[in-house]
Amino acid sequence: MNRMEAALRELGEMDDLAAQSSPVHRRHAVAKLLATVGYIAVVLSFPKYAMAALTPMALWPVALFQLSGVPVSTCFRKLRYVLPLVMAVGLFNPLFDRSPLLYVGGAAVSGGVVSMVTLMMKGVLCLMASFLLMATTSIDCLCAALRTLHVPGMLVTLLLLTYRYTGVLTEELAVMTEAYHLRAPGQKGIHVSAWGSFLGQLLLRSMDRARELYDSMVLRGYHGHFHYAPVGAFGLWDGLYLALCLGAFALVRLVDVTGWLGGLLVR
Amino acid sequence: MISFENVSYSYEKGRPAVRNVSFRIQDGEAVGLIGANGAGKSTLMKLLLGLVQGQGRITVDGVTVESTNLPQVRRSLGCVLQNSDNQMFMPTVYEDMMFGPLNAMVPREEAERQVDEVLSALDITALKHRHNHRLSGGEKRMAAIATVLAMNPAAVLMDEPTSALDPYYRRVVIRAIGNMEQTKLIAAHDLDMIWDTCQRVILLDGGEIVADGPKETVLRDKKLLEQHHMELPLRFQNV
Ligand SMILES: Nc1ncnc2c1ncn2[C@@H]1O[C@H](COP(=O)(O)OP(=O)(O)OP(=O)(O)O)[C@@H](O)[C@H]1O
Numbered sequence: 324m325n326r327m328e329a330a331l332r333e334l335g336e337m338d339d340l341a342a343q344s345s346p347v348h349r350r351h352a353v354a355k356l357l358a359t360v361g362y363i364a365v366v367l368s369f370p371k372y373a374m375a376a377l378t379p380m381a382l383w384p385v386a387l388f389q390l391s392g393v394p395v396s397t398c399f400r401k402l403r404y405v406l407p408l409v410m411a412v413g414l415f416n417p418l419f420d421r422s423p424l425l426y427v428g429g430a431a432v433s434g435g436v437v438s439m440v441t442l443m444m445k446g447v448l449c450l451m452a453s454f455l456l457m458a459t460t461s462i463d464c465l466c467a468a469l470r471t472l473h474v475p476g477m478l479v480t481l482l483l484l485t486y487r488y489t490g491v492l493t494e495e496l497a498v499m500t501e502a503y504h505l506r507a508p509g510q511k512g513i514h515v516s517a518w519g520s521f522l523g524q525l526l527l528r529s530m531d532r533a534r535e536l537y538d539s540m541v542l543r544g545y546h547g548h549f550h551y552a553p554v555g556a557f558g559l560w561d562g563l564y565l566a567l568c569l570g571a572f573a574l575v576r577l578v579d580v581t582g583w584l585g586g587l588l589v590r
Numbered sequence: 591m592i593s594f595e596n597v598s599y600s601y602e603k604g605r606p607a608v609r610n611v612s613f614r615i616q617d618g619e620a621v622g623l624i625g626a627n628g629a630g631k632s633t634l635m636k637l638l639l640g641l642v643q644g645q646g647r648i649t650v651d652g653v654t655v656e657s658t659n660l661p662q663v664r665r666s667l668g669c670v671l672q673n674s675d676n677q678m679f680m681p682t683v684y685e686d687m688m689f690g691p692l693n694a695m696v697p698r699e700e701a702e703r704q705v706d707e708v709l710s711a712l713d714i715t716a717l718k719h720r721h722n723h724r725l726s727g728g729e730k731r732m733a734a735i736a737t738v739l740a741m742n743p744a745a746v747l748m749d750e751p752t753s754a755l756d757p758y759y760r761r762v763v764i765r766a767i768g769n770m771e772q773t774k775l776i777a778a779h780d781l782d783m784i785w786d787t788c789q790r791v792i793l794l795d796g797g798e799i800v801a802d803g804p805k806e807t808v809l810r811d812k813k814l815l816e817q818h819h820m821e822l823p824l825r826f827q828n829v
């Protein structure tokens with residue numbers, strides 16, 4: 324299997340995950356979407372030195388992994404390209420902010436280090452939350468949810484097509500690299516002289532295909548509505564789930580749970 | 591009824607892909623569209639579906655094919671594209687088949703019944719829950735045909751429905767087409783399939799209609815076919 328095919332397989336994996344069944348998968352897409360947005364907003368709202376107070380927020384993704392049966396390893400495998408970028412964001416903080424903030428066993432830890440770790444945690448948590456949303460909700464249900472929340476149809480269609488376009492682009496790339504290597508055996512990668520035409524062809528071909536995909540959606544009655552997405556009614560459980568999640572986030576944000584727990588232990 | 595009046599279209603200036611084409615298809619008629627590579631068959635279908643707009647007038651049941659009427663026109667047409675890779679966009683065959691009926695507001699149970707019927711008529715019940723991106727070329731073709739039949743459109747357009755199919759599924763498709771009561775317009779190089787499924791044949795060359803008549807006159811005319819880079823259907827080649 325060449326690298327491209329592996330990439331394709333990986334793309335399909337998201338659909339597979341979203342098609343599974345679990346208490347999380349069964350929740351209404353709107354509930355999951357709002358919970359995720361709420362989670363991200365709360366995580367981002369923590370102050371920059373709030374490393375300890377932020378920690379309990381990690382419980383939510385952990386619980387979701389448990390309940391949904393989505394493997395944690397898949398999450399980190401899929402995010403392996405983005406994670407380093409997110410981690411790099413706070414990398415220079417320790418250089419700028421050197422004032423000692425706390426002491427661990429006598430060694431001073433500077434504000435920069437704490438804010439760096441906090442920033443990394445925020446990034447990882449938000450990525451995990453988005454991943455979990457995608458892994459437990461099909462793209463069509465997600466789009467349907469966005470429409471219910473009155474996001475303009477144009478934007479939602481754009482999102483849907485971007486998602487599908489990724490697949491088409493990777494597929495074309497797979498076909499083209501394969502064709503290239505069949506006629507250039509033993510060559511490693513694609514020769515620089517062919518990059519321009521290769522890239523041009525790739526864009527043209529994948530755009531043609533994406534166009535045909537969109538055409539066939541329209542031909543089968545798509546007009547920016549998601550009647551076909553298997554979205555049921557927003558039930559009692561969905562409401563409870565959403566209320567519970569948002570309530571818990573608010574609690575962790577407003578009450579310093581770690582500090583309080585620590586206080587209990589020390590006393 | 592489908593009607594073309596003096597329709598022309600060119601993708602690039604000075605190189606018309608369809609030239610001054612006029613014909614009518616009555617309700618329930620089965621018409622084969624034949625012609626060499628690049629003759630304009632697929633373009634003709636795109637014109638009918640309103641995917642490209644050219645000169646002249648095309649009507650479907652009296653409604654002109656133009657941007658304001660497209661949803662109405664397309665509701666009565668089902669189309670199997672030449673490249674079935676680009677036709678399916680939902681994760682599984684089942685979801686893809688449900689897409690059309692649900693968009694047309696067919697109730698879910700009813701749509702499920704329709705889907706199951708089509709699957710068994712095409713003998714591909716085994717594909718129902720398979721993933722689209724993991725199907726073989728021929729399986730994709732069958733699934734693409736199934737997605738269109740599940741919509742139960744008033745007229746069916748098929749661009750090369752039997753390409754990539756093995757002999758068994760080719761016959762299944764021919765039988766399924768034969769059993770459909772809808773208006774049919776089928777473009778193909780497989781002239782034997784056209785013979786089995788259509789009563790009337792339109793022959794295109796260079797974007798123009800060069801013959802239009804009952805299959806017996808067009809498909810058995812060796813000279814006419816050879817003039818336009820085609821050959822007799824296999825079944826007539828040794829007589
Ligand atoms: N997207 C396009 N851009 C420019 N020219 C095109 C495009 N698609 C088709 N053509 C040209 O239009 C003409 C008719 O093409 P069309 O696809 O209708 O042929 P066809 O009869 O379907 O052929 P085939 O049997 O190979 O499918 C051809 O000369 C082709 O080169």
Ligand SMILES: [Mg+2]
Nearest residue numbers: 631632672749
């Ligand atoms: Mg064609």
